[in-house]
Amino acid sequence: MLRSRAKALAVLLALLVVPAGGAFAAVVQDGDVRVSVLSQIAPYRLLRGEPTPIAVFVAGHVEATHGGVPPQLRRMKVEVNRHGLLQSKGLPVCRVSQIKTATTREALRTCTPALIGSGRFWAHIVLADQVPYATHGRLLIFNGREGSRSTILAHIFTSNPFPSSFVVPFAISHIHHGAFGTSLTAPLPQALGDWGYVDRIKLNLKREYRFEGRRLSYFNAACPAPAGIDRAAFPLARATFYFEGRRPLRGTVEKTCGVRR
Numbered sequence: 001m002l003r004s005r006a007k008a009l010a011v012l013l014a015l016l017v018v019p020a021g022g023a024f025a026a027v028v029q030d031g032d033v034r035v036s037v038l039s040q041i042a043p044y045r046l047l048r049g050e051p052t053p054i055a056v057f058v059a060g061h062v063e064a065t066h067g068g069v070p071p072q073l074r075r076m077k078v079e080v081n082r083h084g085l086l087q088s089k090g091l092p093v094c095r096v097s098q099i100k101t102a103t104t105r106e107a108l109r110t111c112t113p114a115l116i117g118s119g120r121f122w123a124h125i126v127l128a129d130q131v132p133y134a135t136h137g138r139l140l141i142f143n144g145r146e147g148s149r150s151t152i153l154a155h156i157f158t159s160n161p162f163p164s165s166f167v168v169p170f171a172i173s174h175i176h177h178g179a180f181g182t183s184l185t186a187p188l189p190q191a192l193g194d195w196g197y198v199d200r201i202k203l204n205l206k207r208e209y210r211f212e213g214r215r216l217s218y219f220n221a222a223c224p225a226p227a228g229i230d231r232a233a234f235p236l237a238r239a240t241f242y243f244e245g246r247r248p249l250r251g252t253v254e255k256t257c258g259v260r261r
Contacts, residue, residue, distance in 0.1 A: 028241075028251035032065045035241055035249055045260035046223040051085035052260075053217030055206035062199045062241075069124060069132050070199060075187050075242040079180035081235055081255075085220040086182075090211030091116075094142040094153055096167050103165065104138040104157045116218050117141035119203035121156055135160045139201060143218070144169065152184065156198065179235055223257035230259045 027036045038059040046052055064070040094111035102110065121139040124132040137158030144153035146169065154168040170186045188198075207218040225232035236255035242248045 026251060026253055028239075028249045029065070030247065030249050033070055033243060033246065033249065034063050034065055035251070036061045036063075037239075037253075039253075041221075041255075043260070045258040046221055048225055048227075048259045049222050051220035051222045053208055054219050054221050055204070056219060058201070058203045058205065060201050071243040071245060073188055073198075073241055074244055075185065077183060077185045077240045077242075079175060079238045079240075080182045080184070081179055081237060082181035083222060083224045083234060083236075085222075087216050087218055087220060088143050088150060090216065091143050091207070091209055091218065093145040093150075095145060096153060096169060099142070099153070099155050099165075100167050101165055102155070102157070103159075103163065104140065104155075107140055107142075107155050107157070107165075111142050114143045115140065116143050116152075116207040117203050117205035119201060121198050121202075122200040123156075123158070123198045125161075139203065141203065141205065143207075154186075180238060221257070223259050225257070225259050232257055232259075 026038075027034060029035070040057045042055050046054070062070050062073060092111075092113035094114040098110050099107040108115070118141065119139045120136060122134065122136045125135055126132045135158045137156065137160070140155040142153040142155065144151040150172060152170040152172070154170070156164075156166045156168065158164050168186050168188060170184045173183045173185070175181050175183055205219060209216055209218075223232055224234060233254055233256045236253050238250065238252045240248050240250045
């Protein structure tokens with residue numbers, strides 16, 4: 001069952017994971033709004049009951065099936081199962097104030113020791129009295145902190161049509177009962193202001209580091225297969241998307257793992 005030893009959660013890590021051998025796509029749709037996600041985890045075979053380092057690839061896409069601009073995603077919540085360990089003990093932290101107005105290069109120069117993932121994003125910029133238009137740029141994920149509370153910081157930067165930098169902080173909380181043990185929530189418009197919204201991302205999540213002479217990993221997982229069985233399936237994550245002016249979309253992602261002997 002998934003444990004979080006360090007009150008740190010990898011965002012989008014939990015959105016989707018793959019069964020043996022390849023990437024797995026999941027689609028959630030309500031009316032003309034569709035959310036699709038693709039993910040891959042390595043390695044597929046894990047130790048039974050003992051978390052070991054993993055790497056995760058995640059891609060997500062929000063679209064309107066009629067071809068127009070989808071409604072704005074106001075908030076998202078990811079609830080992660082209890083099978084695994086997210087370890088940030090001894091890992092440097094980054095704060096919003098350090099990267100809020102930074103370019104990608106400046107954010108890396110300031111907070112590379114806290115980096116836990118990177119990728120790209122695609123978004124639509126919304127300006128008054130203008131048709132929304134597309135842009136894209138770099139996306140960095142940092143181990144963060146607000147006061148004494150651990151967070152995850154998603155740093156977004158684009159230079160098109162003008163330099164723009166934003167930080168989306170994901171609040172972390174623990175769930176005490178049920179299959180899911182940790183919750184990650186982000187109020188997206190509060191972070192992006194009136195600038196626009198992100199509708200597609202691609203992320204690679206992996207971070208190993210040394211602390212007190214030991215080699216640690218931010219992302220870890222074990223396979224919960226019962227004794228005598230070399231494969232197990234379980235609900236990895238439940239994601240809820242809150243859109244402007246409509247009911248939330250919710251989907252649960254199943255994961256399959258093999259036991260490494």
